[in-house]
Amino acid sequence: DTEVTQTPKHLVMGMTNKKSLKCEQHMGHRAMYWYKQKAKKPPELMFVYSYEKLSINESVPSRFSPECPNSSLLNLHLHALQPEDSALYLCASSQGITRGGANEKLFFGSGTQLSVL
Amino acid sequence: GNSVTQMEGPVTLSEEAFLTINCTYTATGYPSLFWYVQYPGEGLQLLLKATKADDKGSNKGFEATYRKETTSFHLEKGSVQVSDSAVYFCALLNSGGSNYKLTFGKGTLLTVNP
Numbered sequence: 001d002t003e004v005t006q007t008p009k010h011l012v013m014g015m016t017n018k019k020s021l022k023c024e025q026h027m028g029h030r031a032m033y034w035y036k037q038k039a040k041k042p043p044e045l046m047f048v049y050s051y052e053k054l055s056i057n058e059s060v061p062s063r064f065s066p067e068c069p070n071s072s073l074l075n076l077h078l079h080a081l082q083p084e085d086s087a088l089y090l091c092a093s094s095q096g097i098t099r100g101g102a103n104e105k106l107f108f109g110s111g112t113q114l115s116v117l
Numbered sequence: 118g119n120s121v122t123q124m125e126g127p128v129t130l131s132e133e134a135f136l137t138i139n140c141t142y143t144a145t146g147y148p149s150l151f152w153y154v155q156y157p158g159e160g161l162q163l164l165l166k167a168t169k170a171d172d173k174g175s176n177k178g179f180e181a182t183y184r185k186e187t188t189s190f191h192l193e194k195g196s197v198q199v200s201d202s203a204v205y206f207c208a209l210l211n212s213g214g215s216n217y218k219l220t221f222g223k224g225t226l227l228t229v230n231p
Contacts, residue, residue, distance in 0.1 A: 108160030111159075
């Protein structure tokens with residue numbers, strides 16, 4: 001199994017809603033990532049978890065709250081989002097986060113297309 | 118800081134044409150270089166990579182050579198297919214530190230017509 005599975009594929013929410021994005025991998029990877037991708041732009045790193053602990057937060061607003069319940073799961077909790085937060089949210093995983101060999105390969109999910117009304 | 122510059126798209130080619138997508142980078146140290154591909158409606162997939170100068174990455178007929186003297190990592194394919202239509206991202210990972218952060222170029226949209 002070399003897949004990163006994200007659910008839901010599409011999500012529409014209002015600015016007062018609370019929703020969660022989910023990501024799952026069963027490759028034994030110990031690093032997991034959230035990226036945000038606006039249309040026709042490259043992905044932007046949001047968060048990195050390593051061994052279930054938050055390793056990197058790229059100054060993301062607190063209305064985005066990540067959670068890593070175990071080594072296979074990564075969630076992104078959304079609350080009080082703004083229309084400009086509409087984007088494709090990509091989850092990724094890798095063996096580890098230190099440089100070298102196989103650790104450098106990121107496996108991406110297909111993303112959740114989020115629309116905030 | 119790190120940066121990646123790749124040619125502006127979109128690029129439109131006929132099937133079996135030769136493809137080049139230019140990519141140059143700025144980085145301190147000795148970065149690893151990557152090409153990722155994103156098909157419509159999907160996430161990114163690693164296409165190929167090179168970890169040191171003069172390395173050639175190759176996959177599915179695509180090739181790119183790590184040129185330190187010109188700080189370049191141009192993507193080439195001798196004969197493109199309709200199924201190669203996608204967005205291609207050049208990226209680098211710097212050797213400094215233990216944190217993992219890819220720096221992406223802006224992406225190049227390739228459309229291959231039959």
